[in-house]
Structure formats: C-alpha cells, structure tokens
Amino acid sequence: MKTKTQRLQLIRQLLTENTVTSQEELMDLMKKNGSPLTQSTLSRDMKELNVSKTVLLGGGYRYVLPRLSPTPVKSDEKGFVSIAFSGNIAVVKTRAGYASRLAYEIDENASDVVIGTVAGEDTVILVLNEKSTREQVVAALSTFIKIQ
Amino acid sequence: MKTKTQRLQLIRQLLTENTVTSQEELMDLMKKNGSPLTQSTLSRDMKELNVSKTVLLGGGYRYVLPRLSPTPVKSDEKGFVSIAFSGNIAVVKTRAGYASRLAYEIDENASDVVIGTVAGEDTVILVLNEKSTREQVVAALSTFIKIQ
DNA sequence: AATATTGATGAATATTTATGCAATTTTTAT
C-alpha cells in the first residue's frame, strides 16, 4: 500500500484513461493496478477529488474529473504588463504581439465579469460587466495570470 | 402537467434555482410545482437532460445541468452572435472573422446611435451616442441584422 | 512514556439511483 496521495493520483489517471461507469468497475481497476480498496473508500476519494458522474452521448454514464482550472502562470509568460481602469473599461497592456492571445484567454476564463474584449497589438480593451467590481475583475484574471 | 417537454423544462428551472441534492428532493419540488412524477421518471429525465451529480465545495452533492452547449449559433449570415451592454458601451460578439465586416456595417448604418466601433476577431465594441438608449441601439441594428 | 486527538479505512448498512417489465398512451402507417 502506498500513500493516500498516490492512490488519489492513480484514481485520476484511471478516470482519465478509461471510461469508468461505476465505482465497482474502478475498484477492479485499482486492484489490477496494485491499489486495492473498498467501495466505501472509493466513494470518499471520489468525493474528495470532486469527481462527477455524467451522461455520455451514447447513453451511458461516466465518472469524470472536474475541468482543471488553469494554473496561474507568471504574468510575463502571458505577456501581461499592466492593467488600469476607467469607468466600465479596463485596459490591459501586454508585450508586443501578445494582446490577441491574452484577449482570447480572458474571453475564455473571465466571461462572467467581462462582457467582451478587443485586442490591438499590445493592448486589450475589456468591457466590464456592469455588475462586476474592479476587484472582481482583477480576481478573475488572477486565476490564470499571476498579476504583480 | 402537460407535455414531457414542459416537464423537462421545469426540471431545468428547478435545478437552476435550487441546490438539489437528490432525486427524491427534486421529486418533492416537482410535486409542489404541479408536476408530480416518480423517481423512476426523474432518473430517466435527468439522464435525458444530461444532468450530472457533482460535489460542492462545501462537501455536499448537487445535480447540475450541463454547461450551456457551444452557443446554439443560429448564425445569421452577418455572423452576429450576441449583444451586451455596459455603461455607454455595447459589445457585439460575432462568429470568428466576422467582426470587422460587421463593424463596418454598423458604422455605415447606425451612426446616429453609435459614435464609433472597434473590431477584433470576433468582437465589436460600440461606443454609444450619449443620447441613445440601449433599445434604440438594438432597434437600429435590427434594421440590418437579424437579432434574436 | 502514557494518553489524547486526528485521520484513514473496511464492514455493514442505509440511502439513492437505474432499469426490467407490463400497462397505457401517443404516433405513424395503411
């Protein structure tokens, strides 16, 4: 028996590589992979891993891992230089050529606080959701850019 | 209750408005809302709706609807997808590559309510005339884009 | 060192969910 962390990691891997339909099925897989456990533990582990049970197009069920939230990356890796606000607009400055790429990411990951973006060469203009505060916008961007 | 479609719609609504923890709980809600049914049917309905059971941060479980499928682009030939407002700015989302063309058309046809536009790849930012209302903007765009 | 505290775990079990089947309704084809 290894550590719990290793076991959780194995569960992750197995869920990624297989279409797991039930905990019992996963139990077998775990056993085959040298980590036998009971369904009780599996149930608890899966809860801890935030695994959810979904329906496939084909009609079957599958346990899936949560969409991993992007790990914040150092701001300069994304080309981020600065952010400033004016009214309901935020202006993000980037290194030359990075604006489009960053705008795309903002659209993808901050659509709840930003209703839209337009990018130039080294500048992105963000139109804030009227209900969002500047702090919320910074917080949202922080989930995928290490600002500061 | 009437049709199955209506029932599914009610399920959608209830799942959106409540943190539903079990099918039995939802069963009660359905009953209270004039759509009594059995757990069997709920199980089938939820499968049909692609509802999945997830773990909440707090530790509980919740049934959730699938993330809105990739924008049911009822693509109008102009590439228009959506419009949203924030302050004196409107953000028009378009299909990829359509923003410039659409911005041009907006400039041409709505200059009385929009003082200027900037287009990215799939987004157009419109700066509204201070004297125009959002309704007027939508009305103006409607004359040459099929909105809705 | 002895004792408490915390975290993990399995066994048993309660709870919840999925489904086979039969009855019934709705739709389609003739």
Added chain:
DNA sequence: ATAAAAATTGCATAAATATTCATCAATATT
C-alpha cells in the same frame, strides 16, 4: 378509422453509492 409501432410511465426491484460505526495507525499533548 384501425392496426401496428413507438414512446412514456409507474411499480417493483436490482444495482450502485454514501454514510455510520468501530477499529487502527500516526501524530500531538501533557
């Protein structure tokens, strides 16, 4: 309109999952 086919639903129950409880190990506290 009528027969045949397909869909819908509840009931009963099988299958799957979550949790309670007791136990044990590891770590912290006195």
